[in-house]
Every structure is written in C-alpha cells, then in structure tokens.
Amino acid sequence: MGGMTNKLTELALRNAKPGATTKRLADGGGLFLEVRPNGSKYWRMAYRYGGKQKLLALGVYPNVSIAKARKSAQQAKEQLAEGVDPGLVKKIRKGTNATDNTFQAVAEEWLEKFKHQWTESHLKSISGRLRRDIFPWIGARPVGEISAPELLSALRRIEARGHLENAHRAQTNAGQVFMYAIATGRAERNPAADLRGAIPRPNVNHMSSITDPKQVGELLRAIDRYPGSPITRCALQLTTHVFLRSKEIRFAEWSEFDFAKAEWRIPLAKMKGRKRDKEISGSAFHLVPLATQVIDILREVQALTGQGKYLFPGLRSTSRPMSDATLTNALRRMGYSQEELHVHGLRATARTLIRQELGFDEEPIERQLGHAVKGPLGAAYNRADFIEERKRMMQTWADYLEKLKTDAEIIPFRAMR
Numbered sequence: 001m002g003g004m005t006n007k008l009t010e011l012a013l014r015n016a017k018p019g020a021t022t023k024r025l026a027d028g029g030g031l032f033l034e035v036r037p038n039g040s041k042y043w044r045m046a047y048r049y050g051g052k053q054k055l056l057a058l059g060v061y062p063n064v065s066i067a068k069a070r071k072s073a074q075q076a077k078e079q080l081a082e083g084v085d086p087g088l089v090k091k092i093r094k095g096t097n098a099t100d101n102t103f104q105a106v107a108e109e110w111l112e113k114f115k116h117q118w119t120e121s122h123l124k125s126i127s128g129r130l131r132r133d134i135f136p137w138i139g140a141r142p143v144g145e146i147s148a149p150e151l152l153s154a155l156r157r158i159e160a161r162g163h164l165e166n167a168h169r170a171q172t173n174a175g176q177v178f179m180y181a182i183a184t185g186r187a188e189r190n191p192a193a194d195l196r197g198a199i200p201r202p203n204v205n206h207m208s209s210i211t212d213p214k215q216v217g218e219l220l221r222a223i224d225r226y227p228g229s230p231i232t233r234c235a236l237q238l239t240t241h242v243f244l245r246s247k248e249i250r251f252a253e254w255s256e257f258d259f260a261k262a263e264w265r266i267p268l269a270k271m272k273g274r275k276r277d278k279e280i281s282g283s284a285f286h287l288v289p290l291a292t293q294v295i296d297i298l299r300e301v302q303a304l305t306g307q308g309k310y311l312f313p314g315l316r317s318t319s320r321p322m323s324d325a326t327l328t329n330a331l332r333r334m335g336y337s338q339e340e341l342h343v344h345g346l347r348a349t350a351r352t353l354i355r356q357e358l359g360f361d362e363e364p365i366e367r368q369l370g371h372a373v374k375g376p377l378g379a380a381y382n383r384a385d386f387i388e389e390r391k392r393m394m395q396t397w398a399d400y401l402e403k404l405k406t407d408a409e410i411i412p413f414r415a416m417r
Contacts, residue, residue, distance in 0.1 A: 008033065013061060016041065031073040033061060042188060043069040045076055049085045056087050060185045101186050103146060103177065104139035110180040120269070126173050133158050133170050143181040148191040152198055159199055167199045208338065209345030211352040217404035219341070222334045224405070232330050234301040235312045235322065239343065241294045241398055243350035243369065245271075246343045250321045252311040254302070259295060264288040271370060286370055289391040291398035354397055364389040 008027040016025060018039045025033045030046040043058035058064060058072045076086035107130055115123050137154040138146050151174055158167040175192030182190060210216060220240065226233040239249050242264075248271060257264050265285040290298070301311055305318075312322040327343045347369060354360050364386040 010066060013066060045073045054087055063185045101142050102140055103143045104135050106143045106181045106186060107177045110177050129170050130173055134174055144187040146191055148194040151191050152195055155199055164200060171195060208340060208342045209348040210341055211349055213404055220401060220405040228330060231304055231312055232326055234297055235327060236330060237297050239346055242288050243347045246327055250312055253309055262290040264290055289394045291395040293398040293402060358396055358400060360393050364393055
C-alpha cells in the first residue's frame with residue numbers, strides 16, 4: 001500500500017467554518033485540526049502510549065502553520081518510537097519555561113504591547129488593578145491552566161471589600177489578558193467569559209441627572225449659596241457651564257486657557273478616549289469655547305488660585321488637583337442624594353436641554369462632549385469641528401442658565417447638611 005497523502009491544504013484550513021459543535025479535520029497520521037463553534041482552530045495529535053489514548057496539543061492555527069504542525073507531529077512520533085511519551089516531554093519543557101507563560105508574564109507583555117493606545121492614567125489604573133487584585137492570587141499560575149473558579153476566587157476578594165465596580169473592571173482586564181494569551185498560543189480558552197453574572201452589578205445609578213428646567217434653576221441657585229470653599233463653588237459653576245467630565249475639570253491648568261481668544265484647550269492626553277478624540281477632530285486638543293459668564297467664573301477663581309498650576313488645587317496640597325470626592329460631597333452637602341444627581345449627570349443635563357430646549361443639532365453637542373457622532377453620517381461629522389456653531393451654542397447655553405437661575409420660579413431652599 002502506498003503512503004497516505006495529507007488531506008489538508010492551506011486553502012481548506014482558511015475556509016474551515018465553525019459549526020454548532022466542535023469538529024475535526026484530519027490531516028493523517030493522527031494529526032488533525034479541531035474547529036470549535038466560536039471559530040478557534042487548534043492543532044491536535046491523537047496517539048497511544050502505555051495502552052491509553054491521548055491527545056497532544058500542538059498550537060493554535062494560524063499562529064502555528066500546517067507545516068509547523070506536521071513537523072511537531074513528526075517529532076512526537078519519533079519520541080514514541082523511542083518509547084517516550086511526547087505529552088510528558090511537553091510538560092517538562094513547559095515547566096522549564098513556565099515563567100514565560102504565567103498569567104503575570106502574559107499580562108505584563110500585553111500591557112507593554114498596547115500601552116500606546118491608552119492615556120498614562122488609564123494604563124496606571126489597569127496595571128495597578130492587576131498587580132493589586134489579580135497577580136497575588138493567580139499571577140504565578142500558567143495562563144493556560146487557570147480555571148474560572150480560580151479567577152472568581154480572586155474577584156470575590158474585591159467584591160468582599162464592597163468594590164463591585166472594581167471587581168467587574170478586574171474581570172474585564174483579566175479577560176483581555178486571556179484573549180491575548182489565546183491569540184499568542186499560550187491558552188485555549190478565556191475563563192473570564194464563563195463568569196458573566198457571577199459578580200453582582202453595583203446597585204448605583206452613576207449617571208443620575210436632572211433635566212427639568214425649574215429644577216436646574218434651583219440647582220444653580222443652590223450652587224451660588226454653597227457655604228463651603230469658594231474654590232469648590234467655582235468648580236461646580238464651571239462644571240454646569242462646560243459639561244466636561246469631573247476629572248477634566250479637576251485637572252484643569254491655567255496654562256491651558258487663552259482669555260483673549262476665549263478658549264480652553266485641553267490636551268487629549270488628559271481626556272478619556274484620547275485616541276478616539278484625536279480621530280474625531282484631527283487635533284491634539286479638545287477645544288472648549290468660553291462664554292462671557294464662564295470667563296467671569298474663571299476670573300473669580302483666578303484671584304484665589306492663579307499663582308499655582310491648577311485652577312482647583314487640593315485642600316492639603318496646591319501641587320495636586322482637587323480630589324475626586326470634593327464635587328460629589330459638595331452636591332450631597334447641598335441636599336442632593338446620589339439617586340437624584342451625580343456630577344457626571346450634569347453632562348446629560350446639558351445634552352438634553354441644549355437639544356430639547358435650545359434646539360441645537362446633535363452633532364455640535366456631541367462634538368463638544370468629546371463624543372464620536374454615530375450613524376451613517378458619523379464619519380463626515382467627526383471630521384468637522386463645528387467650532388463656530390459650538391461657540392454660539394456655549395454662549396446660548398450660558399445665557400439660558402443665567403435665565404433659569406434668575407427667572408425660574410423660586411422654590412424653597414434645600415436644607416444644607
């Protein structure tokens with residue numbers, strides 16, 4: 001009988017489609033490609049040793065080519081001919097190079113490879129979360145051997161501290177590491193994906209906002225009456241007018257402002273989604289046109305902090321910006337509960353009222369928020385800056401807020417806490 005010819009071709013491998021169940025495409029001599037329902041393709045070799053049927057994992061296609069898989073299969077057959085179990089040889093070699101395949105080693109490789117896509121603060125958050133909450137428990141384990149219960153055990157420790165949101169973020173980051181390990185042939189599945197629903201979601205509405213004009217007028221008057229630090233009061237006033245994220249407000253620097261041009265230019269490195277925002281405008285800055293009322297607010301706070309770096313420095317050190325909790329605590333002190341109003345919710349307040357009450361189009365609003373415009377016309381809109389329209393919009397918004405504050409029906413003051 002003539003020798004068996006190989007059944008698989010490169011074309012057949014590329015065109016192999018997943019089905020409802022895992023299927024095997026034989027190449028001959030025990031070598032086959034396993035195609036899973038999710039589209040993943042793994043090289044395997046079936047063999048017998050010591051009277052038992054076994055499988056040898058030879059890597060992930062296409063990272064491992066058909067030629068390399070056949071070469072590995074031939075080496076395994078030579079080991080069998082010498083009375084050696086190729087699976088045991090692989091385990092011994094894997095142990096020798098274990099440090100290259102641990103979860104921590106793969107995670108650090110992933111961080112290094114993709115760090116250019118993130119802001120420095122985002123990179124610090126991810127790496128800190130992994131080093132603090134994941135590495136101590138599974139960091140030394142081979143990434144391909146970690147089970148869903150092992151990962152869940154680490155996540156439960158975060159949950160036990162009451163940090164549900166951090167637990168979900170850690171699960172997401174761990175999943176990204178596992179996906180990278182799969183892509184590089186060091187793992188076959190992502191155990192984080194098996195944990196959907198295992199950690200409860202935080203029972204908090206982080207985007208709570210108010211959109212009733214009368215209630216907004218009441219809020220504006222409450223901010224003007226705020227009995228705490230005048231710097232905090234100015235920060236809240238600025239937030240209502242420019243509807244930026246609280247971090248972008250807190251980290252504002254005097255060097256970013258041009259009063260003559262009535263502009264605030266925020267470096268995109270300080271903003272959420274730096275890469276996306278740069279794609280939106282093609283600029284290294286996010287431009288915030290300054291209404292006359294905003295310049296008045298800035299002049300007031302300039303008298304208090306203008307000699308330093310930050311508009312809103314921390315209470316304990318002027319070399320650091322205001323803490324994340326300062327603005328939230330101010331709202332609580334004014335009587336607004338977490339369910340009623342969150343600082344981030346002021347962005348939703350502006351978006352809703354500018355659209356519904358002032359009649360501006362969606363595109364300049366979303367651009368001012370730093371968002372990409374969605375829909376079939378998004379690409380064209382995202383290349384436009386709408387700067388003149390945004391200047392008019394920001395002044396109209398400031399005028400509208402002033403009217404709400406002075407003309408709205410007077411509502412009894414909330415009790416200061």
